[in-house]
Amino acid sequence: MVDVLVIGGGNAALCAALMAREAGASVLLLEASPREWRGGNSQHTRNLRCMHDGPQDVLIDAYPEEEYWQDLLKVTGGITDENLARLAIRASSTCRDWMRRHGVHFQPPLSGALHVARTNAFFMGGGKALVNAYFRSAEKLGVQVRYDTPVVSVELDGERFVAAHTAKGERITAKSCVLAAGGFESNREWLREAWGQNARGEWPSDNFLIRGTRFNEGVLLKYMINAGADSIGDPTQAHMVAIDARAPLYDGGICTRIDCVSLGVVVNREGERFYDEGEDFWPKRYAIWGRLVAQQPGQISYSIIDQKAIGRFMPPVFPGTSANTLLELAQKLGLPEQVFVKTMDDYNAACRLGNFDHTALDDCRTEGLMPAKTHWARPINTAPFYGYALKPGVTFTYLGLKVNERAAVHFAGRSSPNLFVAGEMMAGNVLGKGYTAGVGMAIGTAFGRIAGTQAAAAAKKVEHATA
Amino acid sequence: MQPLEALTREARALASGSYPVIPILSVNETEVGRQMMICNSCRYCEGFCAVFPAMTRRLEFGKADINYLANLCHNCGACLHACQYAPPHEFAINVPQAMAKVRVETYADYAWPAALGTLYKRNGLTLSLALVAGLALFLMLAAGLQGSLFHASAGGNFYSIFPHNLMVGLFAPIFLFAVLSLSLGVRRFWMDVSPGAATAAAVGDAADKVLRLKFLDGGHGEGCNNANDSFTLARRRYHHFTFYGFMLCFAATSVATLYHYLFGWEAPYGLTSLPKLLGIAGGVSLLIGTVGLFVLNLNRHPLQGDAAQKPMDRGFISLLFLTAASGLTLMLSRGTPILGLTLCVHLGAVMALFATLPYGKFAHGIFRSAALLKWAIEKRQPNSLQLGDD
Numbered sequence: 001m002v003d004v005l006v007i008g009g010g011n012a013a014l015c016a017a018l019m020a021r022e023a024g025a026s027v028l029l030l031e032a033s034p035r036e037w038r039g040g041n042s043q044h045t046r047n048l049r050c051m052h053d054g055p056q057d058v059l060i061d062a063y064p065e066e067e068y069w070q071d072l073l074k075v076t077g078g079i080t081d082e083n084l085a086r087l088a089i090r091a092s093s094t095c096r097d098w099m100r101r102h103g104v105h106f107q108p109p110l111s112g113a114l115h116v117a118r119t120n121a122f123f124m125g126g127g128k129a130l131v132n133a134y135f136r137s138a139e140k141l142g143v144q145v146r147y148d149t150p151v152v153s154v155e156l157d158g159e160r161f162v163a164a165h166t167a168k169g170e171r172i173t174a175k176s177c178v179l180a181a182g183g184f185e186s187n188r189e190w191l192r193e194a195w196g197q198n199a200r201g202e203w204p205s206d207n208f209l210i211r212g213t214r215f216n217e218g219v220l221l222k223y224m225i226n227a228g229a230d231s232i233g234d235p236t237q238a239h240m241v242a243i244d245a246r247a248p249l250y251d252g253g254i255c256t257r258i259d260c261v262s263l264g265v266v267v268n269r270e271g272e273r274f275y276d277e278g279e280d281f282w283p284k285r286y287a288i289w290g291r292l293v294a295q296q297p298g299q300i301s302y303s304i305i306d307q308k309a310i311g312r313f314m315p316p317v318f319p320g321t322s323a324n325t326l327l328e329l330a331q332k333l334g335l336p337e338q339v340f341v342k343t344m345d346d347y348n349a350a351c352r353l354g355n356f357d358h359t360a361l362d363d364c365r366t367e368g369l370m371p372a373k374t375h376w377a378r379p380i381n382t383a384p385f386y387g388y389a390l391k392p393g394v395t396f397t398y399l400g401l402k403v404n405e406r407a408a409v410h411f412a413g414r415s416s417p418n419l420f421v422a423g424e425m426m427a428g429n430v431l432g433k434g435y436t437a438g439v440g441m442a443i444g445t446a447f448g449r450i451a452g453t454q455a456a457a458a459a460k461k462v463e464h465a466t467a
Numbered sequence: 468m469q470p471l472e473a474l475t476r477e478a479r480a481l482a483s484g485s486y487p488v489i490p491i492l493s494v495n496e497t498e499v500g501r502q503m504m505i506c507n508s509c510r511y512c513e514g515f516c517a518v519f520p521a522m523t524r525r526l527e528f529g530k531a532d533i534n535y536l537a538n539l540c541h542n543c544g545a546c547l548h549a550c551q552y553a554p555p556h557e558f559a560i561n562v563p564q565a566m567a568k569v570r571v572e573t574y575a576d577y578a579w580p581a582a583l584g585t586l587y588k589r590n591g592l593t594l595s596l597a598l599v600a601g602l603a604l605f606l607m608l609a610a611g612l613q614g615s616l617f618h619a620s621a622g623g624n625f626y627s628i629f630p631h632n633l634m635v636g637l638f639a640p641i642f643l644f645a646v647l648s649l650s651l652g653v654r655r656f657w658m659d660v661s662p663g664a665a666t667a668a669a670v671g672d673a674a675d676k677v678l679r680l681k682f683l684d685g686g687h688g689e690g691c692n693n694a695n696d697s698f699t700l701a702r703r704r705y706h707h708f709t710f711y712g713f714m715l716c717f718a719a720t721s722v723a724t725l726y727h728y729l730f731g732w733e734a735p736y737g738l739t740s741l742p743k744l745l746g747i748a749g750g751v752s753l754l755i756g757t758v759g760l761f762v763l764n765l766n767r768h769p770l771q772g773d774a775a776q777k778p779m780d781r782g783f784i785s786l787l788f789l790t791a792a793s794g795l796t797l798m799l800s801r802g803t804p805i806l807g808l809t810l811c812v813h814l815g816a817v818m819a820l821f822a823t824l825p826y827g828k829f830a831h832g833i834f835r836s837a838a839l840l841k842w843a844i845e846k847r848q849p850n851s852l853q854l855g856d857d
Contacts, residue, residue, distance in 0.1 A: 037555070043551045105514075107686070124515070125511060125549030311851075
């Protein structure tokens with residue numbers, strides 16, 4: 001019998017497997033996907049939000065614990081656990097040397113991401129390079145890895161883990177276990193159940209795209225909740241952004257984002273604006289636009305810009321729909337022509353020109369328009385005009401299992417002695433809603449490492465008890 | 468991106484009627500263009516090499532841009548293994564492969580004379596025929612001049628088999644033609660996407676990147692990918708053995724030429740003479756390098772690079788190996804009956820190598836150096852794009 005069984009193959013699972021192996025435990029890791037799709041959502045990530053008190057290799061200035069905590073408090077609107085959050089924050093200040101030892105390379109921020117040069121350390125080559133490095137290190141250290149092995153249920157004896165059952169019917173016993181198999185974002189039925197039907201009779205989640213892996217079906221999460229494990233979080237809460245409507249259904253990743261929202265206006269299917277596009281810098285607002293679009297009819301919206309915006313935002317993956325007049329653009333996008341043109345005329349007339357500066361919260365704003373555009377408002381009047389259809393893109397869901405600082409799974413408030421959980425399956429403890437770049441990897445790394453250490457220690461205890 | 472150069476070229480082409488007025492992208496160039504649009508909206512690979520930083524200075528990818536980027540790419544494989552959009556993802560991103568397919572097209576497209584560009588298409592055959600022709604030439608010459616290959620070891624003096632002037636008369640024109648052909652080809656490549664005048668700093672920077680093979684270090688110093696997602700410095704090191712071995716052999720020949728014409732010191736030279744020392748060091752280095760590169764080429768990940776170019780790659784490596792091995796054997800066979808035969812083999816290999824320099828794998832060094840110089844110039848210029856923070 002193996003000491004530690006790790007279920008999952010993303011960042012948190014790999015951190016757990018590596019830590020458990022380093023602590024001397026024998027480790028078996030089960031990845032649901034085939035080898036070429038391994039790594040879950042981690043293959044789409046690119047950085048780690050890091051606390052640091054002074055400049056550190058690729059990180060400039062300082063990002064102290066208190067500031068990090070305040071940022072987290074702000075984005076979550078207080079729906080977080082301060083104790084666990086601070087644990088993850090502090091761990092983020094010391095984990096990078098360990099990551100480097102396992103082959104992860106860091107680099108200064110990528111072009112177009114300088115705003116996080118102080119707070120986030122970027123993985124050279126992105127998350128898939130990190131996942132590759134961890135798998136290589138794990139194999140070198142003797143961690144057994146099995147691909148194509150989804151786990152469908154967990155055999156429990158009270159709060160104690162006994163064995164895992166795979167989809168193929170195999171029973172795998174272990175002295176302790178770490179669950180790190182991701183959220184349920186690619187389970188369409190569960191999303192439908194969570195989001196329900198809206199007042200228009202639509203099932204909004206049917207129009208969601210999944211930015212991440214197709215393998216996060218939430219099978220284990222559901223099994224554990226049904227088995228009596230304590231859960232935390234709202235099933236409709238997720239990292240959700242507005243992405244190109246033409247993105248693939250799964251695994252669209254970073255490149256499907258549309259970064260021109262703050263440079264133009266956004267209208268819904270009816271041709272009307274619905275939110276202040278210039279409320280704040282795009283990096284601080286992109287994470288709310290997924291939900292905003294989800295609330296619109298048909299869960300679709302259109303980002304409209306003109307020639308003046310070209311070359312001022314990160315290039316989108318697909319070319320926009322272009323036209324020489326706004327009327328023609330409405331026709332090409334299939335928007336109600338008169339309403340759309342009136343929306344645009346009203347907006348253009350309401351723009352009070354100031355000194356346009358898209359690197360600052362400038363004084364270009366609308367007057368007497370509802371909703372207002374409070375910065376970067378310039379008339380959209382220079383052909384050619386471009387339109388990009390937007391849909392909500394789910395990165396990962398926040399519903400998870402409740403944990404303590406040892407990452408232990410809980411049953412009616414009692415912690416399991418040998419079953420631990422890490423990554424998206426418990427990120428909701430810290431992240432009740434909202435998002436800030438690199439915090440998912442910070443939580444996954446911190447709790448993955450804790451879970452691995454705890455699982456190795458729990459396996460040792462079992463040995464002593466049976467000896 | 469370089470409208471002036473493009474317009475000039477179009478005007479020239481229109482006047483001469485030699486070139487399509489609107490540069491139409493080939494299938495392979497279209498594929499690079501498609502992939503670059505996806506890469507440009509991702510940019511995770513920016514730290515690996517020069518291709519991605521050069522890409523981020525562009526929003527559109529015309530023929531000249533694509534040719535430039537393709538020649539900047541060293542086929543290190545880092546971006547393939549790190550790519551979240553690599554096959555089996557539906558985006559099917561494989562930058563090293565797409566770039567390799569365009570790269571060989573650029574060698575053919577820019578080749579001078581243009582008609583000989585087709586020699587790239589079946590390069591294995593080209594090299595084989597060149598080698599056979601080279602061998603046949605010297606065997607027939609030897610037979611004709613000496614009557615037989617096996618009695619002519621007159622004190623180990625090659626010139627008693629092939630007079631010095633005959634060898635110069637055969638090799639000098641071929642070598643000068645290769646230099647001319649490569650120069651004209653790379654000049655056309657340069658005109659197409661000339662980013663401006665080269666400063667001393669840019670030239671120094673490019674030379675540094677070329678001579679250290681900077682972009683085979685993976686961006687982090689642990690090396691490039693070969694068989695799988697792990698990193699290795701082996702390719703960089705064996706390429707160094709090959710390149711510097713070649714240069715040492717070239718230096719040996721150059722020094723010997725100076726000895727001959729400047730000082731009137733005629734070959735053969737002693738074992739401790741400069742041409743001999745350079746030649747031995749270069750030959751051994753070439754042997755080590757080519758064997759290493761050949762093994763790495765055999766073990767390369769099937770998705771990395773263009774399988775159709777394996778004959779060209781392996782043919783060139785083998786020809787270099789044969790040149791080095793026959794050169795060293797020649798030195799050892801002095802005074803033996805096989806001297807004449809080894810001399811013919813060596814001269815045949817060298818002749819085949821020289822003749823195919825502008826129409827084979829060798830061109831990669833010239834075009835890549837030019838692309839690296841372009842990048843060294845370009846990156847010192849202000850970026851015309853003002854993409855906001857995402």
